[in-house]
Amino acid sequence: MKRFLILFVLLLFFFSCSGHAAEAEMENMVALDEIEAKFEAISDTEAFSFVDTFQKLMRGDFSFDLKKIPEMISELFLNELRQQKDMALQILIVAVASAVFSNFIKVFKSSQIADISFYMMYLLISTMLLRSFLSMNQIVVNTCKDILTFMEILLPSYLVTLVLSSGSLSAAGFYEVTLLGMNLLHVVVIKLLLPVIHLYLILLILNQMSEEDYFSKFAELIETVVNWGLKSVTGLILGLQAVQCLVTPSVDSLKNSAMQRLGKAIPGIGNMIDAAAETVAASAIVIKNAVGTTSILAIAAICLVPILKLSTCILLFRFLCAAIQPVCEKRMVEGIDSISRGTMMLLRILLVSMLVFVLSIAMVTSAVKGG
16 A cells, blocks of 8 residues: 555656656656765775766666776776885895895704794784784775665665665565665674684784694684685575565565556546556666666775775785795795785675675666566
8 A cells, every 4th residue: 555655646746747757856866966975985986986877877878998997907906016015025025034044043053043033033024914914904894884884875765766666565675684784794794703804814823933733723713614604694695685586576566566457447547547657667667777786886896996905915925925935934934825814804705795785786676677
């Protein structure tokens, strides 16, 4: 009944309007300017505009210049590489100096001095590694919070398009599952898993302080817990979203068909009401699909720069480990490699946080086709 009342009010409003006028009025209900303003405040990508992309999709203009994407990615990659090269060079110099000094001390058969020199160099490198890791961790935290902020901005407008294109059940189902996903991202990922990764990295670094292996199994346990936690969050959210996409659109479609037949049966104006209802529904579906697709691209734009930063850090330290392995002690190489392993887990968390909402919006956008 609520769906019928909403549809009836919209029909009265759009009764004398053309299809383009109906779309224009619905676009105003989506509050694109507000989304654009807040998106610019949280996004590091200036090349993407929410309103411009939405308008292109509404016009059917899919002429994206794919040649610029590799150029933009390579430029961002090189910029991040230039920012990280100083610290990588410092670590390389310290590691090589430590290897030379340790070999020089071994000539005099003084193992105690060699151990002290190793610990001093290793602690110096560990300090630089922890500083780099904390900066990467802060990037992930800020990006996850930016995703949550964007979803809070998007949710009311996208729910309007779902109500108009399909019905209240589909909108309510998407709202509940998305709200659950936002809470899980905030509590499980940001509050629990990210601090656990700090402990994981510290264990990897401490494990190389001694020649005996003391903490590797504990670190593997933490890695398993983090992976299971991410898989559980992903499976729960996407599973619930899939279930509601299979059920609620069908129920809304059945209700809407009954209401349209009832309106069409009204003598005199039934055909006019049916034509107006089809115009409103078609316009709402177009706007819903455009908002959903633009939102997916917006989330990808929010995560693009952080993903490139983390990927650059991983590749740089993997290359550094490969370069120093022939001359440095194994424990030194493994200690430096720990930063890439910790950053890999941060990258996994960021990708899961992005894909959960991207796939949820994609599922709802493709499943809800109106009634």
